[in-house]
Amino acid sequence: MNGFVTGVANWFIGIGEATRGGITRLGFATRFLLAVIRASGSTFLRPRLLIKELYHAGVLSLIIVLMSGLFIGMVLALQGYETLVRFGATEAMGVLVALSLVRELGPVVAGLLFASRAGSAITAEIGLMKTTEQLAAMEVMAVDPVARVVAPRFWAGVISLPLLAALFSTLGIYGGYLVGVKLIGIDGGAFWGQMQAAVDWRYDVLNGVIKSIVFAVAVSLIAVFEGYDATPTAEGVSAATTRTVVTSALVILALDFVLTVFMFRGSI
Amino acid sequence: MFASSAPHGVSATQSEIAPMIALDEVSFGYTKDRKILSGVSLTVPKGKLVAVMGGSGCGKTTILRLICGQHTASAGTVKVSGQSIDSMSRDQLYAHRRRLGMLFQFGALFTDMTVFENIAFPMREHTDLPESIIRDLVLMKLNAVGLRGTAELKPSELSGGMARRVALARTIALDPELVLYDEPFAGLDPISLSVVGQLIRKLNDALGMTSILVTHDIMESLKIVDYIYFISEGKVVAHGDVATIKSSNDPFVKQFVNGEPDGPVRFHYPAKPLVEEFSGAAA
Incomplete structure (x- = not known):
């Protein structure tokens, strides 16, 4: 009996410690975000640093984002046709593909892909710089590593992801057009015309852009924070990189639900 | 005199040189349970090249990190040019760091x-x-x-x-006015080792620098440094100029200089007796 009570007590203690640890870490991350914002002046005064990171985070993510967008658009069109044809509404395929991508899949899938490719790379790079004492060397040289290393990577992520999400949606719509119009034979005028009539600039497109900006801030913060906070060992960097991908995915999906509730509650 | 309580005789001219670095009863630990340094006092006069020696994990590198303000002492004071590191604002600390250079143990070159x-x-x-x-x-x-x-x-x-x-x-x-070298000789071939050693000495003299050298390499150090501190288990156990160290009968200094396995410094990390360890494993 005593063993059972101890086990239950330990279970509650474990939950309490995990909760406290989580809240403490969230506090650290918030303070870190403030420090990054405070140190961001030099990032914009020295655009070469930012451009270099934009290339690494944004340009090098283009292939995976564009290809994924194209294929997801093509699959959406195929799956959409299967359903729409039952109701004789195949002309609405353009609307289905565009709204799915612009409102949801564009920001969310681009965010997940960005976290996997660029976010993990940023975490690994900063973590390894910490492990090999490069960040400490900067500090000793009176150069703030948050301003020199972290802030340019953070802002590169914040700028890149919304642009990548827009390109993802664009390629997705083109993929839907290829399958729907060129492969299946839906009327091209109906595909584009219905899309133009149904997709609202503010309600659909702007909300999608806002989502991608929120995801960009979240993923970029997670990536730089995990790298900066990594235990300076090989396994510490490995664990931090994994945490970046897992935490980013969960945060993107959770934020997506919250944002969707607020943005599209009128249609519920 | 370099240290406040030096047991060895040091010439009066050295004591008259203003200290660039002064550690007074400094204690430090990364965790509360495990102290790295306890009550370390040492001084480094301006323009001198001083070595800090001791076994692995004795706290040598920690002394350098305290001097450049990466860590804060839990007790005692660390002063550079008379100013306490602990009381410096962030701007003052960065201004202090602009006057120093630190050679990291593994170089810490920016790989990109x-x-x-x-x-x-x-x-x-x-x-x-x-x-x-x-x-x-x-x-x-x-x-x-x-x-x-x-x-x-x-x-x-x-x-x-x-x-x-x-x-x-x-x-x-x-x-820089002050240079901190963390194991500058580790991994160097004999030619590079000698060249780097001479370079450190020449730079110190030609540019009027003050240098602290953390190293295991006793032979190379004896050729180039002005003064040596020996650290063991977080404390200064011996110190003196090169001639004093060479002629010292201190058991620690003798063991370190001659590389003897037996002496005050244990080779083995504390553990159960071998017999107990293996009989326990067999059971």
């Missing part, structure tokens, strides 16, 4: 930059010098360490010893 860019880094960050002057200065520093030909290479293309020499060139890029 070339050798040239690594050495130009502190110049570009802290000066408004034109690129043509920076180019000349970088090549002069590289020439001093014998690696002018590696300017366009990446750190990954250098051997361990070459990377250490490039890191040394970066450390002295801005001609």
Whole structure:
């Protein structure tokens, strides 16, 4: 009996410690975000640093984002046709593909892909710089590593992801057009015309852009924070990189639900 | 006298030189349970080259980190040019760091930059010098360490010893007043070791620097340094100038200088007796 009570007590203690640890870490991350914002002046005064990171985070993510967008658009069109044809509404395929991508899949899938490719790379790079004492060397040289290393990577992520999400949606719509119009034979005028009539600039497109900006801030913060906070060992960097991908995915999906509730509650 | 309680005789002229660095009863630990330093006192006069020696994990590198303000002492004071590091604001600390250079144990070169860019880094960050002057200065520093030909290479293309020499060139890029060397001889071949040792001495004298050298290499150190502190288990256990150390009968100094396995310094980390360990494993 005593063993059972101890086990239950330990279970509650474990939950309490995990909760406290989580809240403490969230506090650290918030303070870190403030420090990054405070140190961001030099990032914009020295655009070469930012451009270099934009290339690494944004340009090098283009292939995976564009290809994924194209294929997801093509699959959406195929799956959409299967359903729409039952109701004789195949002309609405353009609307289905565009709204799915612009409102949801564009920001969310681009965010997940960005976290996997660029976010993990940023975490690994900063973590390894910490492990090999490069960040400490900067500090000793009176150069703030948050301003020199972290802030340019953070802002590169914040700028890149919304642009990548827009390109993802664009390629997705083109993929839907290829399958729907060129492969299946839906009327091209109906595909584009219905899309133009149904997709609202503010309600659909702007909300999608806002989502991608929120995801960009979240993923970029997670990536730089995990790298900066990594235990300076090989396994510490490995664990931090994994945490970046897992935490980013969960945060993107959770934020997506919250944002969707607020943005599209009128249609519920 | 270098230390406040020096047991060995040191000439009066040395005691008259103003201390650049002064540690007074400094204690420090990364966790509350495990102290790295306890009550360390040492002084480094301006313009001198001082070695801090001791076994692995005895707290040598921690002393350097306290001096450059990366860590704060849990007790005692660390003073640089009379000013306490602990009481410095962030701006004062950064101003202090601009006057010092630190050579890290593994070089800590920036792996995304070339050798040239690594050495130009502190110049570009802290000066408004034109690129043509920076180019000349970088090549002069590289020439001093014998690696002018590696300017366009990446750190990954250098051997361990070459990377250490490039890191040394970066450390002295801005001609600092105070230079902290963390194991500068580790992994160097005998020629590089001798050249780097002489270079450290020459730089110290020619540029009027003050230097602290953390190292295991007793033979090379005895050739170049002015004074030596021995640290064991977080405390200063012996200190003196080169002649004093060479003639010392202190058991710790004798064991360290002669590399003897038996003496006050234990080779083995504390553990259960061997018999108990293996009989326990068999059971």
